[in-house]
Amino acid sequence: MKRAPRITASVMILCLMALGQGAAQKTELRIESWRNDDLKIWRDTILPAFEKDHPNIDVVFTPSAPAEYNAVVETKLKGGTAGDIIACRPFDASLGLYNAKHLVALNDLKGLRNFSTVAKAAWSTDDGKTTFCVPTAAVIHGFLYNKAVFKELGLSEPKTEKEFLAAMEKVKANKKYAPIAMGSKDQWEAATMGYQNIGPTLWKGEQGRTGLLKGSAQYNKGGFLQAFQALERWRPYLPQGYQALAYPDVQNLFAQGRAAVYPAGSWDIATFRGMNPKLDLGAFPAYTFAAGQKCVISDHPDIGFGLNAASKNKDAAKVFLEWMAGPEFARLYANALPGFYPLANVAYKVNDPVAQEFLDWRKTCDKTFRSSYQLLSRNANPNNENDLWNATAQVLNGKMTPQQAGDFVQKNLASWYAPQKGK
Template sequence: MTNTGRLTLGLCLLAALGLGQAGAQKATLTIESWRNDDLKIWRDSIIPAFEKSHPDIHVVFSPTAPTEYNAVVEAKLKGGTAGDIIACRPFDASLALYKAKYLTSLNTLSGMKNFSTVARAAWSTDDGKTTFCVPTAAVIHGFLYNKAAFKEAGVTVPKTEKEFLAALDKLKANGKYAPLVMGTKDQWESATMGYQNIGPTLWGGEKGRTGLLKGTAQYNKGGFLQAFEALGRWKAYLPSGYQALAYPDAQNMFAQGRGAVYPAGSWDIATFRTMNPKLDLGAFAPYTFAAGQKCVIDDHPDIGFGLNATGKNQAAARTFLNWMAGDEFAKLYANALPGFYPLANVSYKVNDPVAQQFLDWRKTCGASFRSSYQLLSRNANPNNENDLWNASSQLLNGKMTPKQAADFVQKNLASWYAPQKGK
C-alpha cells in the first residue's frame, strides 16, 4: 500500500472512531428558569438524582434574574437559542408562549396522569384540552402562629371564625402581642393573604371561582361578598399603624416574636426559619364559618416546566419532564424548598413539620386557587387582581365598606369581561 493509501485509510479510521464517540456522547439538556435562588438546589440535589438514573443525559440549570426572565426567554425562543426545557409562569405568560408555538403540547406525556384538572389549569389552554407545561409546584394559603403567644394568652388553635375572633380578642386583651400581623401599605397582602385566604371556603372553592368565569357568580353577591365582610372583621386586630406597615415590616414584626397570628402563604415558612430559627412556629388552616362546612385552601400554582418546541433534544427533554412528574422529584423538591409543594398526586413527605402541616390540609380541605388569576386579569385597566388589592386594603383602612369594596371590583370586571357584563 502506498503512503497516500495508508494516510487515507488512517484518516478514515480516525473519522469513523470520531463518529462513534460522538454517537456515544450524552444528550445535554439546558433548563431556563427565573428561580436563580434555586441554582444550588438544582445543582447539588435534583440534577445529580436524575443523572444517577439517567446516565445518558446531562442537565444544566441556567437561570435568569426573575425581573428579566420573561423578556430574555422570549428573545431566546425567537432567536432559536433557548434551552430544551422552559420554566413556565402560571397562566397567561406561558399560554402566550404556547400560542406562539414556542411550547408544545404535553398531553401524551405519561406522567401527566399524576395531575388533577385544577393542577393543570395554570398551564392549559382556556378550554382545558391541552396542557403545555408539567405543573411543578404550588404554594398553600393559611395561617402561621406564635406558639408562645398562644400559650401565654391561653389560646387554642381556632377552627371556626367564631373561635378565631375569640382568640384574637384574648390576644388583644393580653396586650403583649399584635393579635394579627399584616399591613396594608403594599396592598397585595390584604387580598392575597386576607381575602384569597379565607374566601374560598365561603364561595365554595372551584364552584365559586369557575362561576366568576362563567358569569354565574359575582363579587358583590354570595360567598364573594361574604368574604369581604369577613375580611372587614380583621380591622380591629391589626397592629398599631398597620396602614404604613409594608410586607417586610410585617415579616420582621412576626419573626421577632412581637405578633401572634400571621396570615400567610407557605412561601413564608423558609423565611421565618432563616430570620429567627428560635421562633416556635405553628400553623392552622383557613377557618370555617358554619357547622359542617368544609375548609377550602388556595393551593396556588407557582411554577411549571415546558418543552421548547424547537429544542434539539426532544426525547431526552421528555424523559426529564416525565421524571419531574413522579415521586422522586416531588420528595427532593418539597424538602429542598419547604413551603413549595409539588402538584403531582404522588406520595411524599416534608421534613419541616410546619410545611408538612400545610401539605396535610390537602387531605382534609377542598382546593382551589386565587379567583383573579385565570382569564379575569387579562385586561390592563381595570385589572381584576389590582382591583382586589385596592378594594381589600381600602376595606381594612376603613375607606370602603364590604359592599362598596365588592361593588367596586364587580363593576370594573363587568366593564370588560363579557360573561359578567350586565351582572
C-alpha cells in the same frame, strides 16, 4: 529504553486550547421566578442535585419580587433578555405568554406522563391538547401562628371567626405582640393571604368560583362581598404602620417572634424555618363563620416551569425540565421547600410536621383555588387579579368600604367578561 516524549510549548498550548474549548461547551441556564424568598434553597439544595448528574449544565436562579414578576418577565421576554426557564403562574397569566409565542409547547417531554390531566390543566390550552409548562407544585392557604405566644396568652387554635377575633382582641390588649402580621404596601398579600384565604368558605368554594365564570355570582354580593366584609374586620389587629409594610417586612416581624398570627400560604413554612429555626410554628386552616360549617381551603396549583421560546439553550433547558418532571425532583422539592406539594404522580413523604398539617386539611375541608385565576384575568386592563390586589388593600387601609371594593371589582370585570356584562 525509550525516552518519554518531550512536551513542547506548542503542544501545551494546544492542550490548553482544547481544555478551554471544553469549558466553553458548558451551558448556563437562567431561571426566572417570583419566588425570591426561595433563592438560597434553589442555590444550595435543588440546583446542585441536578448539576451533580449534569456537570455540563450550570443553572442559575434569578428571581424578581412577587408583585413585580408578571410585568418584569413579560418585559424581559419582549426585549429578548429573559432567562431560559420561566416560572409559570397558573392559568391565564401563563396562557397569555404561550399565546404570545413566548413559551413553547412541551408535549414532547416524556416526563409529562407523570402528571394527571387535572394537574396539567393550569398550564394547558383551553382544549387541553397542549401543555406549555411542567406542573410543579400546589400550595395550601391557612394560618401560621406562634405557639409560644399562644401559650403565654392562654389561646387555642380558633375554629370560627368569632373565636379568631376574640383571640386577636386578647393579643391586642396585651400590647406585646402584633395580633395579625400583614402589611398592605405590596397589595397582593391582602388578596392572596387575606381574601382568597378566608373567602372560599363564604362563597362555598367551587360553587362560588364557577359561579363567577358562569355569571351567576358577583363580587359585590353574596359570599364574595361577605369576604370583603370579613377582611375589613382584621383592620384593628394589623401591625402599627402596616400600610408601609412590604412582604419581607412582615415576614421579619413574624420570624422575630413579634406577632401572634401570620395569614399564610404553605409556601411560607420553608421561609420561616430558614429565618428562625427556633420559631415554634403552629398552623390552623381558614376558619369558618358558624359552628358546624364545613371549612373550604384554597388548594392552589401554584407554580410550573416553561421554556422561553427565544432561549438559545433549548436542548439543555429540556434536559432540566425533564428532570423537574421526574421523581428525584419531586421528592427533593417536597422537603427542600416544605409547603410546596409536588403535582407529579410520585410517592413522597413530607418530613416537616407543619407542612404535613397543611396537607392533612385536604382530608377534612373542601377544596377550591383562587377565584381570579381561571379565565377572569385574561384581560390586561382592567385585570381581575390586579383589581383584587388593589381593592383588598384599600379595604385594609380604610380607603374603600367592602361594598365599594366589591362594586369596583365587579364593574371592571363586567366591562369585558361577557357572562358578567349587565350584572
